[in-house]
Amino acid sequence: MAILLDKPQEVSQEHFLLKIAMKGANFAPGQFINIKTTEGTDPLLRRPFSIFDAEGDIAHIIVRVVGRGTSLISKMEKGEINVLGPLGKGFTLEKNKNLLLVGGGVGNAPLYFLARELKNRGNKLTYIYAAKTKNYIFYEDLYRGLVDEFLLFTDDGSAGTKGVPTEMARDIISGSGFERVYCCGPDPMMEKVVNMASASAAVEVSMENYFGCGVGLCMGCTVDTIHGFKRACMDGPVFNGREVIWSKE
C-alpha cells in the first residue's frame, strides 16, 4: 500500500501538492499515477495525475480541483492511499541540447520533473509557463530557479505578460534554435505549439484524455495518430506531437 505522507497542501488557488510514498517505485518524467479517490464505488474510476517531482520512491503530484474526485483527493488525510503506478511512457530525455518547455495550467506539473532531469543532463532550458491567473500559479520560484530562461504568461495579465504564449511568444516557440520542444496543457494549446514549432525541432506532448483504467485494458483513452489509434495510458501519455491527429471526427 502507498502512503500519503502529509495532508494535501494548498500550493495555489485550487491546486494541491501530495507526496506519496510508493515502496520500490522508479519514476520517469511524463509518467503518471492512478489514484482511487474513495473506498466505495462512487466515484468509481481511478483518477490519473502526472508526476510533478520525485524523491526516490516518493512521488509528488499537483492536483487541481475540478470535480468530485479531485475534491475528495484534496481533503484526504495522511496515511494509506490506493494508488497504481508509475504508469505510461514518459518524455525523451535529451543530453546537452537546447530545449523548450511549454506548460499550460496544471500541465506545468509534469514539466517540472522533466526540467529537473533535463538539467541534470546538461541541457539548456527555456521555460514558458502559462496560467489563467496569478492565483493559479504554483511554485514559480522553483521553475524560475531551475531553468536558463523563464517566461511567464497569464490570460488576464495579473502576472507576467498578458495573453497566451501561442499568441505572445510565437517567435520564441517557432525559434529554430531548439532541438526539442516539450508541451503539456490544454489540447488546443498543444496543437498550436506543434504547428508553430520549427520544422527542425522534435515535439513531444503529454495528452490528458479521459481514462477508464489507465492500465491498457479498456481502450477508452484513444488518441488518433498517423499510426492509427493509440492508448494514451500505455502508448503515452507522451506522444510525438507531429504524429497526433488533433481534429476529432
Next chain:
Amino acid sequence: MDTKIKIGDLILKNPITVASGTAGYGEEMNTFFDISRLGAIFTKGLSLQPRKGNYGNRVLETPSGLLNSIGLENVGVEEFLDKKLPFLLSKGATPIPNIAGHTIEENIELCKILSNTKGIDAVELNVSCPNVKQGGMAFGTNMEIFCDLIKKARKATSCALIVKLSPNVTDVASFAIAAEELGADAVSAVNTFLGMKIDIKTGKPHFNNKVAGLSGPAIKPMAVRIVYQVYEKIKIPIIGQGGISSLEDTLEFIMAGASAISIGTANLIEPSISVNILDELQNYMIENKISAISDIIGLAH
C-alpha cells in the same frame, strides 16, 4: 475442494473469469498476476478484419457505473491467432474468444475459424453487436434474427458455444431458452444495458454513437435478477456478470444461479481483483465447509 465448472467439453478450473473488453488479450493483466489462475479469460470482441472503433468520447463514469462506447476496437482475427492467442496459451491461460461480427456471415466465419483452432475450447458469441445488414439493430434483441444467428453459429462451431445475452429486451429468459434449444452450451448474462449521457453545455449526446453501454455496480441488481430468472428456465450453465466487484457479489450471482462469473468493469479499477476474489472464494468454501461449488449454485431458488 472442487471448484471446477463444465461448459460443454471445456472444464474451467474455477468459476472466476474476466469479461470481454475489460481484459484486453491478457497481456496487461499478466503484468499484475498469473493469468493462468483464472477460470477463463474472455478476450476483446473479435471481427474478421481489425476494427478501429469509435471516434470521440469512449468512456464516462456515472454514479457507481461506467458508460462505454468503444465501438469494438480489436486487432482482427488474423493478429489474434498470430500473436494474442499464442501469448495466452504460453502463459497457461484458458482463453475464450468473444465473437463480435456485424453480419451473420461474419459471425459464422469467426465461429468456424476460432473453433477449429488448437487451444480454443469455447467461443462466446456477443449478440449485442449491431447487425449492419438489418438496420443496425442488435442481433440479440430480435428473436427471429437471434434464432437464425444461433442456429447457423451452432452448426459452424465445433467447440463449446456460449451465447452472451443482451439485457435490452423485455424477457431475457426467452432468449436463453431459445439459445439452449438451438444447442448453445452456456449463456453469459448479461452484457451492458443501453444508457445515454447528454452534455448539458452543448445540448448534445456525449457519445458520437449517442447511446452507450452501462456496466459496473450500478447494474448489479438488474443483472442478478436476470440470472435468477434465466436459471429457472434453462439447464445449461450461466456465466453471471454485471457489476461484480467482491466475493459477496460473486456469491450473490452463484446463489442466483450462475455456474461461473465474469468480472468486467471492476478490473479497470483493480486489475488484480479477479484473483483476489478467487482466493477469497476458496477461503470462503473452506470456512463454510462447502466441498463443491455446485453445492451453492442456484441456492436462492
